[in-house]
Amino acid sequence: MKRALILILLISLVFITGCWDMVEINQRIFPYSIGIDLNPEEGDPYIITVSFPNIYSIGKNATQEERIFVISTTATSLFEGASQLSTRLQYPFYFKHLRVLVLGQELAKKGHLVKQVLDGINRDYVINKKVRLVAAEGMASDLLQAATSAIRQQVIEGPLFSMLKDDRRTPRFTAQTLTDFIRDTDMSGVAIMPRVANHGNDIKVFGGCIFKDYEFIGYLGELENMSVALIRGKIKEDLIDVPFEDVNISYSITNADANKELIKKGNNIGIKISVEVEGTLKEYIFEKETVGRDDNLLRRMEKAIERALKEEIEKTIEKLQKEYKADVIGIGEYIYKFHPKIWKEVSSDWDDIFSEMDIDVEVTAYIRRRGLVE
Amino acid sequence: MGEENKLSSKQIKALIVSSEIGIGILTLPNRIAITNENDGWIPIILAGLIIIPIIFIMDRIFRMYPDKDFFDIGREVLGKWIFNTFLIFFLIYFIILMSNIMRNLGELIKAFLLETTPIEVIIISFIFATSYIARDNIQVIGRAAYFIYPLILGFVIFLFLVTLPEIDFTNVLPAFQSDFSKIPKGMEQAFFSYIGFEILLFAFPSAEKKEDSLKTAMAGQGIVIVIYTIIFLLTLAQYGVHSLKRQIFPTLSLVKEVDLPGFFVENLDGLVMAFWVLVIFTTMACFYFASGMVLANLFNTRDHAFYIVPIAPIVYVVSMIPRNVLILNETLGKYTNYLGFVTIILMPIIIYIVALFKSRRQAK
Numbered sequence: 001m002k003r004a005l006i007l008i009l010l011i012s013l014v015f016i017t018g019c020w021d022m023v024e025i026n027q028r029i030f031p032y033s034i035g036i037d038l039n040p041e042e043g044d045p046y047i048i049t050v051s052f053p054n055i056y057s058i059g060k061n062a063t064q065e066e067r068i069f070v071i072s073t074t075a076t077s078l079f080e081g082a083s084q085l086s087t088r089l090q091y092p093f094y095f096k097h098l099r100v101l102v103l104g105q106e107l108a109k110k111g112h113l114v115k116q117v118l119d120g121i122n123r124d125y126v127i128n129k130k131v132r133l134v135a136a137e138g139m140a141s142d143l144l145q146a147a148t149s150a151i152r153q154q155v156i157e158g159p160l161f162s163m164l165k166d167d168r169r170t171p172r173f174t175a176q177t178l179t180d181f182i183r184d185t186d187m188s189g190v191a192i193m194p195r196v197a198n199h200g201n202d203i204k205v206f207g208g209c210i211f212k213d214y215e216f217i218g219y220l221g222e223l224e225n226m227s228v229a230l231i232r233g234k235i236k237e238d239l240i241d242v243p244f245e246d247v248n249i250s251y252s253i254t255n256a257d258a259n260k261e262l263i264k265k266g267n268n269i270g271i272k273i274s275v276e277v278e279g280t281l282k283e284y285i286f287e288k289e290t291v292g293r294d295d296n297l298l299r300r301m302e303k304a305i306e307r308a309l310k311e312e313i314e315k316t317i318e319k320l321q322k323e324y325k326a327d328v329i330g331i332g333e334y335i336y337k338f339h340p341k342i343w344k345e346v347s348s349d350w351d352d353i354f355s356e357m358d359i360d361v362e363v364t365a366y367i368r369r370r371g372l373v374e
Numbered sequence: 375m376g377e378e379n380k381l382s383s384k385q386i387k388a389l390i391v392s393s394e395i396g397i398g399i400l401t402l403p404n405r406i407a408i409t410n411e412n413d414g415w416i417p418i419i420l421a422g423l424i425i426i427p428i429i430f431i432m433d434r435i436f437r438m439y440p441d442k443d444f445f446d447i448g449r450e451v452l453g454k455w456i457f458n459t460f461l462i463f464f465l466i467y468f469i470i471l472m473s474n475i476m477r478n479l480g481e482l483i484k485a486f487l488l489e490t491t492p493i494e495v496i497i498i499s500f501i502f503a504t505s506y507i508a509r510d511n512i513q514v515i516g517r518a519a520y521f522i523y524p525l526i527l528g529f530v531i532f533l534f535l536v537t538l539p540e541i542d543f544t545n546v547l548p549a550f551q552s553d554f555s556k557i558p559k560g561m562e563q564a565f566f567s568y569i570g571f572e573i574l575l576f577a578f579p580s581a582e583k584k585e586d587s588l589k590t591a592m593a594g595q596g597i598v599i600v601i602y603t604i605i606f607l608l609t610l611a612q613y614g615v616h617s618l619k620r621q622i623f624p625t626l627s628l629v630k631e632v633d634l635p636g637f638f639v640e641n642l643d644g645l646v647m648a649f650w651v652l653v654i655f656t657t658m659a660c661f662y663f664a665s666g667m668v669l670a671n672l673f674n675t676r677d678h679a680f681y682i683v684p685i686a687p688i689v690y691v692v693s694m695i696p697r698n699v700l701i702l703n704e705t706l707g708k709y710t711n712y713l714g715f716v717t718i719i720l721m722p723i724i725i726y727i728v729a730l731f732k733s734r735r736q737a738k
Contacts, residue, residue, distance in 0.1 A: 179617070182617055186614060186617055336548065337544055337547035337548050340547075
């Protein structure tokens with residue numbers, strides 16, 4: 001009896017140890033970018049493009065040359081597309097390390113389709129919600145194809161993601177994660193995501209695309225994006241060129257801060273935005289009066305920088321107010337948070353109120369350092 | 375060192391923290407945000423404060439009748455029949471509560487960790503794992519809780535530190551703008567997350583230092599209030615109120631947002647789930663042990679261990695009844711709340727009041 005029991009226990013060991021449904025890591029495909037396009041032809045609404053690294057090309061004993069594979073299909077949804085594609089691949093997809101989601105331009109113009117895609121990704125248990133969103137200028141599939149052969153240092157994460165990850169260098173685009181995109185839309189109805197384009201074998205991330213209620217409505221240029229970033233206080237570093245007397249001076253922003261203040265004039269509300277930038281003088285000109293002991297010159301340069309920035313910001317705000325009626329600079333959010341009573345009155349037709357509103361801009365620039373020469 | 379079979383003050387604190395923190399910590403911010411928006415921290419704190427007088431009353435009861443356990447006191451004060459009816463309520467409450475926890479745990483583990491494992495296997499193996507500890511005394515559970523307790527604190531501190539760099543605390547604003555008439559509703563929601571302090575009914579009699587036990591129990595309750603408030607504010611600051619209303623498991627989603635530059639620290643949800651299973655283990659052990667004790671007293675048996683295994687299939691069957699997660703919260707979640715209100719709030723109060731009257735009459 002006892003022996004039989006022991007025997008049963010021993011045999012059961014064979015069956016109950018280990019994970020019977022485990023998947024080895026090299027038997028999974030880890031896509032890092034997915035592109036979604038609108039299918040221009042009849043039938044399924046989407047074209048899903050998945051780009052994933054070839055793990056056999058990484059490391060010292062690489063056996064294969066090609067580093068990235070791109071594969072695409074038409075589908076009725078992102079996940080349906082993924083399961084269709086897996087019939088063409090040896091291993092199943094595993095989306096945990098998905099980094100970049102590219103929306104094609106035609107798709108971006110269809111708000112309800114964008115909503116569907118984002119809902120699927122947001123609902124999924126596996127996908128990391130830090131996935132970066134970008135909007136392609138053209139087809140997302142073309143962009144992903146171009147990204148494979150982009151003339152750049154090859155990185156495991158893929159060139160697109162490494163470019164987006166490092167948005168600290170420049171505010172010419174602002175990387176947008178899924179969570180932040182949804183939060184911005186919730187707060188003010190609009191959000192921006194960076195715009196990407198491919199020119200031949202080169203890909204470029206620049207400016208932004210404005211999405212109103214998840215529908216693409218227009219572009220922001222690089223400088224406009226910088227203005228928006230300045231107002232939102234999201235700038236970490238940037239370099240601008242400003243005409244000063246008869247030369248251009250280069251000014252590198254090392255720190256920026258923005259404050260908003262509500263001004264009530266009777267029934268009208270206005271906003272005063274005060275932007276403060278700190279930075280270093282990067283380039284001036286030899287032989288002119290030396291910066292040296294003369295604080296006055298720096299003061300004058302500061303004034304020039306202030307003027308240039310102010311002009312740029314006002315131009316951007318004008319465009320946002322009149323052309324797009326899109327409050328991407330977070331004024332609604334500011335009123336909602338700090339003046340909730342006023343927000344209750346204006347929230348119902350905020351877009352119109354925003355486009356009519358007085359927005360004053362005040363820029364203060366400081367040149368804290370002047371480099372190595374006098 | 376104190377006696378072998380007594381609960382130290384630290385263990386009581388650990389017991390209350392780890393039995394209260396369970397399923398609630400994952401879903402609480404979302405539910406509170408739906409009812410109370412940005413002011414969710416008010417009902418969280420209020421609901422937590424309401425429990426402190428109950429703890430006080432429990433302690434009073436045990437001081438009136440030193441050296442007796444909860445069942446003896448109840449029978450003496452309320453009489454056999456009334457008290458037994460309460461005990462039956464108590465038992466139903468424990469079983470529904472355990473089923474609720476088990477189903478939630480099963481659904482979450484299946485979704486986040488073991489995608490292809492059947493939920494039945496997860497639930498059954500978890501019930502049997504807890505039944506092992508539930509057969510032991512409260513002291514053993516106290517020691518287990520003491521082991522889990524630093525994990526809980528560590529998790530909250532860790533979450534706070536890693537989310538801090540990217541969080542925007544202005545999202546907590548605007549304050550005091552929600553509809554205050556909804557605060558009771560929010561408190562009802564928050565109350566479920568504080569369920570678990572009834573373990574004190576079993577823990578107080580075996581406390582090592584009876585004088586200190588009230589103080590430590592309240593400290594434990596205070597820690598839980600602080601933890602819930604921090605978690606709520608963190609998730610609110612990360613998501614903003616609109617998105618928070620949409621996140622079913624905001625605490626887990628918050629972990630998913632962690633992306634420390636330069637480290638390979640990301641996608642921590644699997645790790646956190648594994649921690650969380652340990653937390654649920656002590657929560658579950660407390661209720662399992664308590665339901666065994668209740669059954670043993672209903673049938674006048676000395677040893678509760680005998681009843682532990684028969685409870686397992688009941689919990690399993692009840693936990694599998696709801697068709698989906700929504701109905702799970704609609705039915706089991708609601709029943710736990712109502713039954714919990716009757717048993718763990720009304721019963722101690724009634725026992726206390728009756729005991730007061732009796733002792734006054736005796737004094738006369």
